[in-house]
């Protein structure tokens with residue numbers, strides 16, 4: 359029985375990894391992921407220069423969910439590029455993900471030129487869906503801007519690249535974003551990012567619970583799983599089969615992992631629960647997923663990936 363998977367010709371011994379943003383901002387965080395049983399890691403979304411992000415309090419939890427408006431705090435592209443280049447020297451043949459979230463097309467293109475010209479051979483996850491940078495709407499909700507971004511990127515970028523998408527909530531939007539993405543040689547899409555601009559209220563104090571943006575923030579965790587499964591399924595059904603789907607959103611157990619794979623995911627990213635549990639989450643979920651596969655007589659995730667049935 360194996361939890362191995364493949365994306366764009368790259369092999370991963372485990373289909374479980376972290377989601378961008380969670381416990382992946384520092385070298386220490388990333389070293390812990392390297393030491394863990396995760397099949398890969400993705401670095402905190404980078405901007406050209408380091409950012410301190412939004413004022414605190416900027417994250418919270420609620421029953422069945424996480425809530426954040428971090429505002430893209432990160433150590434800058436050079437920090438993460440140095441890390442992944444050193445890691446590729448130490449562990450040749452291992453593919454990992456470098457996440458980018460420039461606050462302008464110019465920033466994204468500048469970072470991609472730097473990476474293109476470097477010795478990096480891994481994946482880039484281009485984040486088109488950060489909901490928490492004041493004054494910057496999510497590119498992923500603007501289909502023309504998304505197309506223009508990808509046109510500019512693939513004009514020069516030669517290495518494997520995927521995009522991190524926001525959740526969509528309308529079948530016409532699944533059609534629209536898939537029509538754009540299918541025009542480009544993407545290696546993967548990662549879906550979903552947090553459900554943007556939710557609001558938590560503290561009844562006792564009659565206030566919001568986080569400081570940035572009047573208390574509006576992205577929702578993650580168990581409460582977003584139905585939305586995540588719908589986006590994994592809808593994009594798996596619509597995208598060119600050469601574009602793998604990475605599923606993220608509400609994976610707290612092996613059962614949740616199984617559901618994402620059944621909907622079409624080739625790789626699974628764990629965010630909220632990884633934040634709570636640390637790297638032990640990868641062993642636990644691998645064990646739980648393996649037990650379900652054993653019960654059902656599956657020996658690899660290819661045996662059931664994307665095979666969700668509708669009701670006749």
Ligand SMILES: O=C(O)c1[nH]c(=O)[nH]c(=O)c1Cl
Nearest residue numbers: 427428429430488490552576
């Ligand atoms: O506020 C953040 O840093 C953040 N928070 C999210 O929930 N998704 C993102 O893509 C980003 Cl970049």
